[in-house]
Amino acid sequence: MSAPDQVRAWDPGVPGVREVLHARWADHHYPAHTHDAWTVLIVDDGRIGYDVDRHRDAATAGAGVTLLPPHVPHDGHPLTAAGFRKRVVYLETAALPERLIGRSVDAPLVLDDRLRAQVSVLDDALAAGERPAAESALAIVVERLEWHLTGHPTPRRAAPGQPAWLARRARDLLDADPIDPPSITEIARRLGVSPAYLIRVFTREFAIPPHRYVVGRPPRCRPSTAPRGAATGAGRRRDRLLRPGAPAPALPQAAADLSGSLRGGCRLRSVSYKTGEWVPKEHRLMDQPQPADQLTPPFATKVAVLVRDDLATWQRLNVTAFLAAGIAAAYPALVGAPYADADGGSYLPLLGMPVLVFEGGAHTLGNARTRAVGRGLPAAIFTQEMFGTGHDTANRAATAAVPADQLDLVGIAVHGPKNAVDKILKGAYLHR
Structure with a gap:
């Protein structure tokens, strides 16, 4: 019995990208049709046969990138009994111009491992809702596609400096x-x-x-455009509000002072309208009611695990498993529905959003813990001593015996607004 069909499509909200499609089809034949956008397609499982303007071709799992041009009829059907699984990014003609359609019709399959990897990076960023990363990846992908479609021109040499x-x-x-x-x-x-x-x-x-x-980068205040010495009473109030250690003023004046554009400082902190106390930006984001469905892209938050880069492979796997379990326990809304196979077998639910795994040195992990604490984001941690214990009570006792700034961290995991998580992990790099 074949696996059930699965289809997910969404608008990622990234300029130049019309739509993203992830699909697994067991026996899906679609008739000849056209799009008004470019179809950039990679196959992860199986094989797809298709005709483009009466030219027959095929896309195979792991082999290159298929580029189907806009306004040109094409169809598709599986070439394997198990069907196929594909990821598709539909590009606007504003990103990839229509003048390149002719060459794409002649050779829709681009056998370029580098391009395939770049398209996969773009798709991952779109699925994770990482708009800045997606915009950068899109620029790289478009340039590589244009290079193929214009006959591999030699790039011009840049002037010195x-x-x-x-x-x-x-x-x-x-x-x-x-x-x-x-x-x-x-x-x-x-x-x-x-x-x-x-x-x-x-x-x-x-x-x-x-x-x-x-x-x-560390946050920096926007320089004031007002002439020196020309601060108004309101400007002096803003300076007083933003001076480190200054007491919060009475409300509602504080909220009024912080509601507009602040020339004298950065809008990095706000005042609680209930208590009049300073509230970090990340606190306000996490305290607000979250959408009922947090598991549909684009994701508003991020889950990240950071492991120390000198660990053995089994230790990295062990630490990552424990820390991901900690995130799932702390944020039940991130856990998806139970799984089931085509024969009716049932399986446990998993985290329903991507988990990004990073690595870094001991100093990087210590900084990450300090930043998480400073931003008020709860963190799951794993220390070196926990490799020598055998149960949860002993793990917690080993942690409780060490001051916070002396913890021998080998792993840390956080979940929160994407910007905040990126800043917490500054200095780390994606695990390879």
Whole structure:
């Protein structure tokens, strides 16, 4: 008996992307039809046969990327008894121009492992609701597709010093507005280069892509545009409100002072309208009622596990399993429905959203714990001593015997708003 069909489609809200589709079909034949968007398709299981403008071709699991052009008829059907599983990103013609349709009709299957990996990164970012990462990945994918569709042209050699200048200028533009920075596409337009090129030179210069630079940098206040000494009474109140250690003023004046654009400081903290106490931004996000369904992309929050990079493989797996269980226990709404196979067998539910696993040194883990505490996000931890214990009571006793700043951390996991989690994990890198 074949597995049941599964289809999920959504609009990720990323400029240039019309829709994302994840599908598993056992025996699905779709007749000839057209789209008004580009179809970028990778097959994860099985094999799909299709005709594009009367040219017969096939897409095989793990082999390249299929690019179906807009306005050109195509069909599709499984070529294996078990059907197929595919991931599709539909691109607007504003992202990939229609003038490239002809070459795509002639060769819809692009056998390029690098491109396939880039499309997978784009799909992962879209599924996780990571808009800045998705925008960066989209720029890279579009550039690679255009390179294939224009005959593999040799890139022009940059003038000496130009890449470093572009990277520094892009960083200055990002820093100019820490609250609402321009997109990498807008910065590239201002500088007269392609987004993909700008991402590459920025990453080469600063060892971090622009979207990670934005979420990982320390918050900085927007400089005041008022003349020196020209502060009004309201401006002086704002300065007093934002001075570290200053007591919160009586309400409702505090809420009124913080409701507009603040020239004298950053809108990084707010005042509780009930208590008049300072409340971190992440507290306000987590305390608000969450949507009934937190498990449908785009995700508003993120689950991340960080393990120490000198652990043995079995230790990394053990730590990750324990920490993911801690997140599931603390946030029951993140657990999906039970699983079932085609024969009626039932299985336990799992976390219903992606779990990103990172690695880093001992210093990185210590900083992550400190930042989580400072932002008020609960964290699950695993210490070196817990490898030598055999049950939960002993684990908790081993932890309780050590001061917080002396914990020998080998793993930490957090769940929270994506921006907050990214800042907590600053300095870590995705596990390989």
